[in-house]
Amino acid sequence: MPATLHFRSFCSNSAGNCLALWTGQTCVLFDCGIGTLRDCRDLLRRQHGLLDPVAALIVSHAHRDHLSRQALRVMGEQAIPIHCHRKVLPQLRERNGLDGRTSSPLRAFGDEGITIGEFRITPVALSHAPDTPCFGFVVRAALGNRRRRIVIATDFRNPSTLLPHLRGADFVFLEANHDVELLRKHFNYASQWHLNNGQAASLLARAFAATGDAPGRTAPGNVVLGHLSEDRNDDSLALREVRRAFARCGVKPGFELETAPKYQPSRIIEIV
Ligand SMILES: [Zn+2]
Structure with a gap:
């Protein structure tokens, strides 16, 4: 079966943002500002037609509509790592009452980005609110011998x-x-x-x-x-x-x- 690549937005507004990209093997979420525990769990449980499991959540910046406290908690419960640029990590920790010693699903990558399954994700620094590091993403997906390039950018x-x-x-x-x-x-x-x-x-x-x-x-x-x-x-x-x-x-x-x-x-x- 040829490798496929799909996109879906789950919500996209000033109160909550969450997108997904998935192949037949790997599903990655981009931002999760979903505001209730029930809705976060529901997203992961049913995934609205997505394939199991969610391999990672990539977060663009520390505003709540891009990573809610509820999503942070549910990703922790499900052992789903949350990756962000290393410039975003201190703000995510601070806004969620975490210090570097507390165990959390938050992980940092540098300008080189990160590979998750078939996805190579490279950050693009964007200019958003003052003192709020924010990143868009260029995602290169390897689908057999095909390559696809996806650009995701909000809040800039x-x-x-x-x-x-x-x-x-x-x-x-x-x-x-x-x-x-x-x-x-x-x-x-x-x-x-x-x-x-x-x-x-x-x-x-x-x-x-x-x-x-x-x-x-x-x-x-x-x-x-x-x-x-x-x-x-x-x-x-x-x-x-x-x-x-x-x-x-x-x-x-x-x-x-x-x-x-x-x-x-x-x-x-x-x-x-
Ligand atoms: Zn923002």
């Missing part, structure tokens, strides 16, 4: 940093946090640390619009927009910005484009 405000990593991606999960008009109506100080729809759209256009007609595969198969704000964004606004950015370049997006549901699991996407 410097789109240029991510641009070189997007080129050649087969799948992209990207933050489109807010619409600037809605932010004016419903001001939120913390929104400035996030990518707005226009920034996400122009980043995608810079990465992929110019290469839309080039021979060979230059655009990803799928782009999923995530971390949409409850009061300051909606699906149609985020999608429209991306289509407009590509239209300004005279092309249509050469990928399937969708948003991750804020509170429900997304559809399962096969990354081919």
Whole structure:
């Protein structure tokens, strides 16, 4: 049977984020800001169609919507290691009342990243809130003799940093946090640390619009927009910005484009 690679978002909003990538052998979660013990246990128990077991949880930064206390506890119960960049580890410990001597599932990796099963995960430093180290991830999946490249990036405000990593991606999960008009109506100080729809759209256009007609595969198969704000964004606004950015370049997006549901699991996407 050919090796497969799948993606699903379980929730993607300002109160909780959790994504999964899995092959036939390895399942890795990215962030787990699920806010109740029951929901965390339920995710791992039923895994909504995923394969057992979850090999690891990779955490982008120390904000609660990316690693909740409940998720930390449940990962510990299930002996699932939680990996983060070594710059994130001290904050995760501090915010969860752990010192270096207390046993916990938290583990650190450096700039070289980490290998989990068929996944090679490399961190990309992003600029988010002050004094909050935050990382996106380039994930290379080895599927027999095929290689796939996935980019996951939320919670940042410097789109240029991510641009070189997007080129050649087969799948992209990207933050489109807010619409600037809605932010004016419903001001939120913390929104400035996030990518707005226009920034996400122009980043995608810079990465992929110019290469839309080039021979060979230059655009990803799928782009999923995530971390949409409850009061300051909606699906149609985020999608429209991306289509407009590509239209300004005279092309249509050469990928399937969708948003991750804020509170429900997304559809399962096969990354081919
Ligand atoms: Zn954050």
